[in-house]
Amino acid sequence: MKKLINGAETVLEESLDGFAAAHADILLLGPERKFVRRRTLKPGKVALISGGGSGHEPLHAGFVGRGMLDAACPGQVFTSPTPDQMVEAAEAVDSGAGVLFIVKNYEGDVMNFTMAAEMAGREVASVVTNDDVAVEKSTYTTGRRGVAGTLIVEKMVGAAAETGMPLAALKALGEEINRRTRSMGVSLSPCTVPAAGRPNFTLADNEMEMGVGIHGEPGRRRVALTSADAIAAELCEAILKDLAPKPGSEVLLLVNGFGATPLIELYLMVNSARRILDGAGLKVTRFLTGSYVTSLDMAGASVTVSVLDGQAKELWDAPVHTAALRWGA
Known part of the structure; x- marks a missing residue:
């Protein structure tokens, strides 16, 4: 194996540190590197949060900023982030208009984001992306996989959120974009x-x-x-x-x-x-x-x-x- 790493156990942490330094004008790294968030939040806007296993960069942290996500939760490589990461991200970026989770349809992601929504103690809705037509089910999913179409959902819903669209309408919009x-x-x-x-x-x-x-x-x-x-x-x-x-x-x-x-x-x-x-x-x-x-x-x-x-x-x-x-x- 030839990779530009110092050690397999520190790849994610060191990469996140470099990412946050390189884009400090746009974003901040949360405590214990549990999430990446927008540096400047927009008051009164529904907060958009996504996440998943690392190794898919720039998805999702690379889409944190104006017009897309307010926060992203990175898990270890190909491993779902934990519910406490989403809960802490929601606390950091919710300005009072609620939180929309955008979740790829993988079993671990869906389970952990669902748990986070129940634990968050705030208004939370979710959109699950499942755009992959290759197979109906795999060992990773409970249906079609969420793949590159997730980017399109995040971009369009993110733009709508910037206009002040409320949470229920954003959820419906995300589900419609996913269907198309x-x-x-x-x-x-x-x-x-x-x-x-x-x-x-x-x-x-x-x-x-x-x-x-x-x-x-x-x-x-x-x-x-x-x-x-x-x-x-x-x-x-x-x-x-x-x-x-x-x-x-x-x-x-x-x-x-x-x-x-x-x-x-x-x-x-x-x-x-x-x-x-x-x-x-x-x-x-x-x-x-x-x-x-x-x-x-x-x-x-x-x-x-x-x-x-x-x-x-x-x-x-x-x-x-x-x-x-x-x-x-």
Whole structure:
């Protein structure tokens, strides 16, 4: 194992210290590194909190800031954060308008955020993301996995929260965005968890995993490596079959890298996926390309398609200022 670390047991703590120092104008690190929070809170705004196991950076801490999350709770690598982390984050960022938890559909995340909501002693609602069409269930989930579509929910709901939208409306908005969003990924190589010191699954040089999860969980099938066009076709066809968008719909296309895929390949995948969506009668009017929901050093990518309406476009285009996403005023 070759990694830029000092010791497997201190990876998260040292990374969080560096992250907080590098983005001190945007965020603060909470006591005992239990959460990352916005440096400047907006009074009267519903507080948005997300979190999950580390190793998926910049998800979630990289999306803390104006126009997205108020706080994020990092667990150990591929391990859910604990309920006390969410409770303390809620205490730190709730300005009186309530708290919305945005939770990826993994068993540990759902269980711990549910416990935190019961323990928080304040008004809390939750949105669970489950955009992965690859498999209905896995050993990590009680249904479809929450993957890169979580970013889209966090961005749009975050923009709505900035306008003063109340908690119940934000929950309904998040659930609607989740319903209009689907993802599927492909892995070309495994990833290596520092504490394990070895890859968490194996792939031959001529193999890929179609429908892989962001922890390396198995997908639909293991197949021979093929062209980017063929990979994009399988991913998009699975997404469109499930999403069933109306012809002529406007969509957002997110091509997300898993951590070890260069941008030249991700943009090539954008080109392939865009042609397929065009051929299906859809209009790709918004794009996001890069490594945003990663799996340590895994090579591969996911495609996410989200159906847009006027409100969704406005929320996506709204200003955002976080460590990983920045645009607008």
